[in-house]
Amino acid sequence: MTTVLTFGTFDVLHLGHLRILERAAALGDRLVVGVSSDALNIAKKGRGPVFAQEERLRIVSALRCVNEVFLEESLELKREYLVRYAADILAMGDDWRGRFDEFSDICRVVYFERTPAISTTAVIEKIRT
Ligand code: CTP
Numbered sequence: 001m002t003t004v005l006t007f008g009t010f011d012v013l014h015l016g017h018l019r020i021l022e023r024a025a026a027l028g029d030r031l032v033v034g035v036s037s038d039a040l041n042i043a044k045k046g047r048g049p050v051f052a053q054e055e056r057l058r059i060v061s062a063l064r065c066v067n068e069v070f071l072e073e074s075l076e077l078k079r080e081y082l083v084r085y086a087a088d089i090l091a092m093g094d095d096w097r098g099r100f101d102e103f104s105d106i107c108r109v110v111y112f113e114r115t116p117a118i119s120t121t122a123v124i125e126k127i128r129t
Contacts, residue, residue: 002028005087005107007072009036010060011049012123016115018063023112024091025065032085033060034072044075050124082107 006024010017010033025031036044038053049056053071061069072081078100082090087107090100094111103109 001030002088003030003032003086004028004089004091005032005034005082005085006091007034007036007078007081008093009041009045009049009120010056011041011051012120013059014118014120014123016118019115020091020093020112021060021063022065024089024110027089027091027110030067031065032068032070032087033066034081035060035069037071037073040072040074050120079103079106 004024004027006020008017008020021031021033035053035057038048041047041049051059057069057071060066068085070081070085081087082103083106089108089110090103091110091112092100093114095114097111100109
């Protein structure tokens with residue numbers, strides 16, 4: 001049983017999100033997703049998400065490729081989450097390339113190429129204009 005773990009906000013779900021989750025799931029047997037809390041998103045991105053954490057957790061957990069979700073409340077707890085969920089692989093988008101290599105002592109760290117030309121920020125901008 002290979003467990004893959006990934007993290008993200010997954011606000012205003014789009015194809016880039018789905019593609020990274022599908023690719024992460026394909027690396028193992030069980031995909032666990034740490035969904036950033038509203039407070040963490042404000043700290044990371046300087047704005048609150050469109051959809052509240054409970055909504056984002058429900059939406060992500062309903063995807064066929066996702067087995068389990070939890071609320072990621074702090075960037076400092078990555079190692080604890082990896083241990084708690086017995087992750088064999090940490091999968092992240094390559095906007096984070098190199099920044100999680102420190103965890104390669106406890107799991108394999110994989111970076112996937114981001115899907116071009118789409119992001120939550122771009123979708124929000126498109127709706128606004
Ligand atoms: N992701 C991706 N391709 C995209 C957008 C996101 O592969 N086009 C991946 C990110 O690399 C990350 C995960 O999806 O591993 C969650 O990203 P998130 O920050 O929630 O989405 P963004 O669309 O990047 O959000 P924002 O515009 O608010 O930064």
